[in-house]
Amino acid sequence: MKRQLAAVLAADICDYSRLMGEDSEAMLRALRRLRAEVFGPNIASHHGRIVKSMGDGWIVLFSSAVDAVSSAMRVQDRLAEGGHPDEPEIRMRVGVHLGDVVEEENDVFGDGVNVAARLEQAAAPGSVTVSEAVYGSLDGTLRPSFDDGGAWELKNIERPVHVWVRGETQRSIIASRTKSDGLKITVAPVATTDDRYEVQELAHAITGDVTTYLDATIWMSAIVSQSKGDAEYLLQLSLRSSGDRLRLDVQLTDAANKVWLKTKFDGSLTDIFDWQDSVSEELSGQVLRTIFDAEQSRLSSTSEAELTASDRTLQAALALELLDPQSLEKSLSYVVAALKIERDRPDALMLGLIAYGCSQSAGYSGLCARYEGHAKEWSQASQRLFDVEPRFELNRIAGPRFDGTTEPHEQRRVLEKLLRAASWDYVNLCFCGWEFVFLGLPEPALDCLHRALKLGRHSPWRLAVLGGLGIAYIQSGQFKKAIEVCNEGLAVSAGYITLYRVTAAAYAQLGERDKALAAIAEVLKQMPEDTISGVRARSGYQDTPGTRLYFEGLKMAGLPE
Structure with missing residues (x-):
């Protein structure tokens, strides 16, 4: 007999008996596909262990509530995308609880299992329902996905259980990315x-x-x-x-x-x-x-005339590798070419706004001046495409953030909406992490950027994630960690100027003046006109205690006011 504290995921297939009765062969094919393509890989990659299988349902143990909930959300989102046209649509109910479990032979018992099973039975199809104990263990990337469901009376559970619900209508609105x-x-x-x-x-x-x-x-x-x-x-x-x-x-x-x-x-x-x-x-x-x-x-090897809008968009994405002026300019030029072929192409517009935003935040003024007109056109076009690509809503707060006309609470509302839409989406996490950095909120910034780094270890955006992590670490007073992540990034590219700024500020806060001066010297070598006021204005940083640590460090390192 083995006793432990675990996050317990209980899941079952809705209308299983009816679906089997209507077409058992098609249903069995759908079940095999579910296990091989959706449930099995998601559970295992989040370190879950199936301890009980009932044919139409499972009990899964996780050591982490975050892993359990992340896995449940990914499974539900994947099912929402639909299955094979010749197979019945499978919908599931999922409940997650954190509690004691006892494993004995081929079965599992305990409060954790009982409550998770009752949450699953009471859940709506397509939803993920979690207990208060689970919700309290989630980080800032996952909490926005859940609504307060209040106290529920569950069958054979002595006391009411406070629950949080991610309903089917709240599943990923970025499913069609x-x-x-x-x-x-x-x-x-x-x-x-x-x-x-x-x-x-x-x-x-x-x-x-x-x-x-x-x-x-x-x-x-x-x-x-x-x-x-x-x-x-x-x-x-x-x-x-x-x-x-x-x-x-x-x-x-x-x-x-x-x-x-x-x-x-x-x-x-x-x-x-x-x-x-x-x-x-x-x-x-x-x-x-x-x-x-x-x-x-x-x-x-493809001629200019034969390159499609999709090809040009791929060129723009591949160019975003080092985040230096040269790669950013290549990406912007490819976006222009793609949109000449296919106006209002969502992925090209998104990449254009990303490349321009990176150029603006880094301080590449010449590059921004050359593409300012295009960026305004892209921003206007993106407003027509919110239903296709919800991440375009960030443009509603990006411009006003620079001139100070957007309230921080409005920025947070948009970020929480995006995290609610897809807390597992890599691009979404990068965006939200950096926006939290600009708001001067290191805790949610670190949550988003750590998750992005875990997902995108091989992404060219890894450099941007490391830069954001560096600033968030400074904002939270973790100066040595800021230096570590920046050194990791500089080993990949010496052209991403943000990493030198962060390194300089962190060394200055640690009192290592020589190293701080050397880092600022590299900044001014790449951008002689750079100033503290310019850095602040380009990204619209909110004045918070954490942000002040960053700018005080830059000042001590010798960056001009």
């Missing part, structure tokens, strides 16, 4: 003939991890599917085993079945979790580098 018309990769579920539980779960976990990393690139979307569909690339993975020895065979092919990558990874069940993490990261990096090079080669 701006990347949907761009480059796609299908990740086939990792295949294995080993029926041992730990190997099966490892296969699910690698499937989920790799898909998550590939999907957080801004220039490519990834989905788990047994069918390639209309994707340009297909990643096939096979996990073999012999005793404790493991081998993951990898093959990446394109639409014409050309093999672009064929490799293998060896490991052991004795260090299964470390191996899962290292393989998922290394494999994702190899796949991304391979596709990046392949697409760059394809685009460079």
Whole structure:
């Protein structure tokens, strides 16, 4: 008998008996697809462990309430996107509670299981219902997704349970993302003939991890599917085993079945979790580098007249790699070309506003002057597309933030709306993290940016995330951590000037004057006209105690007022 405190996820399929009665074969196909493509990979990649399966429902244990809720939300959002046209639509109810559980033989008991099961039974189809104990454990990226449901009387539970609800109508409004018309990769579920539980779960976990990393690139979307569909690339993975020895065979092919990558990874069940993490990261990096090079080669060999709006948009996304003036200008020029071909293309508009906003915040005034007219046109066009791309709503607060006409509470309202829409979306997390930095709110900024960094370890936006983390660390008084993340970024690109500013301010706050002066010297080398007032005005920083730490550090480091 094993007793522990755990986050318990209880899930079941709505109308299971009716669906089986109407067409059992189609329903069984849908169930297999659910387990292989949606439920299994999401649960395993969030470190969940299925401890009980009832055919139409599951009990899953997590060590973290954040992982349990994140997994539940991803599953519900994935189901909301729809399944195979020849299979019945599956909807689920999910409840999550944090409490004691007891495992004995092949069953699990305890308060955690009882309450989670009753929450699931009382939940609406498509929703995620959590207890107060779970809600209190969530970070600032997840809480906005839930509404206060009040106290519920649950069957056979002695006292009322205060609940929080993420209803079906609150699921991701960014399900149809701006990347949907761009480059796609299908990740086939990792295949294995080993029926041992730990190997099966490892296969699910690698499937989920790799898909998550590939999907957080801004220039490519990834989905788990047994069918390639209309994707340009297909990643096939096979996990073999012999005793404790493991081998993951990898093959990446394109639409014409050309093999672009064929490799293998060896490991052991004795260090299964470390191996899962290292393989998922290394494999994702190899796949991304391979596709990046392949697409760059394809685009460079295509004549100007043959390049489509989708091609130009992909060029703009690929150019956002180092966040220096040269890469930003390339990205902006490609956006202009894409929008000449296809006016009001959402993904191109989004990339244009991103590149221009980065240029403006970094202080590249010449670049901004050249594209100011375009940026105004893009901003106006984005206002017509809120229903297509809700992240455009950030433009409602970006401009006014610079001139001080937007109230901080209005900015927070928009950010919470975006987090409510998709707290797992990489681009969303980057945007919101930086906006919290400008508001001088380091705690939610760190929540957003840490989650973004975890998802987008191989994204070119990693530099921007590290810069935002550096400022948020300074705002929270963690100066050594600010230096650590900036050094990590500078090892990738010495052209991202924000990292030098943050390093200078952090060293100055630590009293290491020589290092602070050296960092500011690099800033002024790249941008001789830079000033503290310019930095403040370009990004519209709110005057808070944390923000004052940043600007005081810049002043002590020698940046002119």
